[in-house]
Amino acid sequence: MEPFNPSAMRGAVDLSGLVSRASAPEAAPGRPAPASTGASARAEGIVREADDASFGDVLELSQRVPVIVEFYASSIEPALESIVATYGGRIALVTVDGDRSPQLAQAFQVQQVPAVAAVIGGRRFQLFVGMPAEIEVRQVLDQVLELAHQQGVTGVLEQGEAPTEPAEEPLPPLHQEAYDAIARGDYAAAASAYRSAIAQSPRDQEAVAGLAQVNLLLRLEGAVASEIRAAAAANPDDADAQLAVADLDLSGGHVDDAFVRLLDVFPALDADGRTAIRTRLLDYFEIVGADDPRTIAARRRLTALLY
Numbered sequence: 001m002e003p004f005n006p007s008a009m010r011g012a013v014d015l016s017g018l019v020s021r022a023s024a025p026e027a028a029p030g031r032p033a034p035a036s037t038g039a040s041a042r043a044e045g046i047v048r049e050a051d052d053a054s055f056g057d058v059l060e061l062s063q064r065v066p067v068i069v070e071f072y073a074s075s076i077e078p079a080l081e082s083i084v085a086t087y088g089g090r091i092a093l094v095t096v097d098g099d100r101s102p103q104l105a106q107a108f109q110v111q112q113v114p115a116v117a118a119v120i121g122g123r124r125f126q127l128f129v130g131m132p133a134e135i136e137v138r139q140v141l142d143q144v145l146e147l148a149h150q151q152g153v154t155g156v157l158e159q160g161e162a163p164t165e166p167a168e169e170p171l172p173p174l175h176q177e178a179y180d181a182i183a184r185g186d187y188a189a190a191a192s193a194y195r196s197a198i199a200q201s202p203r204d205q206e207a208v209a210g211l212a213q214v215n216l217l218l219r220l221e222g223a224v225a226s227e228i229r230a231a232a233a234a235n236p237d238d239a240d241a242q243l244a245v246a247d248l249d250l251s252g253g254h255v256d257d258a259f260v261r262l263l264d265v266f267p268a269l270d271a272d273g274r275t276a277i278r279t280r281l282l283d284y285f286e287i288v289g290a291d292d293p294r295t296i297a298a299r300r301r302l303t304a305l306l307y
Contacts, residue, residue: 046091046092046157047085047093048094049097050101051097052103052104058119064155065091065092065156066119066144067092068091068094068141070095071098071113072097072113073097079131080093081093083134084141089156089157090157098110098113098115102292102293103291109126112129115129116129118147120151125144125147128140174193175197177190178191178193178207181193191215212284213287217251223244223247223248239273240276242277243276246262246280246284249261258284259298262277263281265277266305278306
């Protein structure tokens with residue numbers, strides 16, 4: 001392992017402009033529970049989970065103490081909790097599921113997991129890929145503390161203190177109405193609430209994205225996946241059939257499949273079919289997020305097909 005050099009400021013990246021967005025008003029999927037430690041790191045508030053939507057809190061925390069960011073995946077559990085716990089709150093650990101947080105994985109240039117970085121005063125420093133021996137990990141963490149001291153980041157998290165957990169701001173009334181309707185399965189009422197929010201504020205992008213997602217749920221209500229896929233296979237040039245199976249792909253997390261399917265069929269369609277495909281793709285872009293690399297690539301290809 002190439003040792004981390006705290007005096008080498010090259011490669012440090014300012015993350016203060018990192019913008020994350022919540023992709024859906026639903027509970028985040030669970031992850032494998034990490035092994036318990038004698039230090040009870042999570043109970044002490046020095047270890048937490050983060051994702052694309054919550055990483056702004058981590059940047060705030062890094063102004064007080066250096067934050068170690070450990071990327072893992074479903075088959076690889078975080079491994080640094082017990083080590084970080086022994087630093088007595090002078091270092092915080094944030095674990096990130098790289099598969100569920102693509103914006104963060106891209107921002108930290110994660111190519112494989114486990115991958116570990118540090119954030120000090122909002123700036124990112126790459127540490128190591130893979131998991132070296134404990135003695136090597138401690139050497140790196142000691143260097144991180146040294147660099148943090150040089151940058152004036154010398155706080156200590158008190159035992160039992162939760163790391164930067166501000167109270168959630170209440171949702172705007174119409175957004176809350178939509179959220180409550182989704183929770184009880186009334187997607188039509190949720191769509192109505194989002195449309196009212198957009199009518200009041202046409203630039204409310206969260207409402208636009210929420211409406212696109214609820215419309216997707218409405219289209220899939222009562223749908224039988226096997227029948228939809230069979231119809232799409234039997235009618236490869238039928239816009240409605242391909243739109244229906246693309247909805248299935250997107251709802252299952254197969255974003256690229258949904259984009260490619262609609263973009264591939266687009267050139268062979270008549271004007272009405274092309275309009276339907278374009279409109280649906282714009283909805284998908286809102287659901288996935290305008291800054292997502294998959295959206296950017298699909299938007300670029302759609303533009304080329306249009307002009």
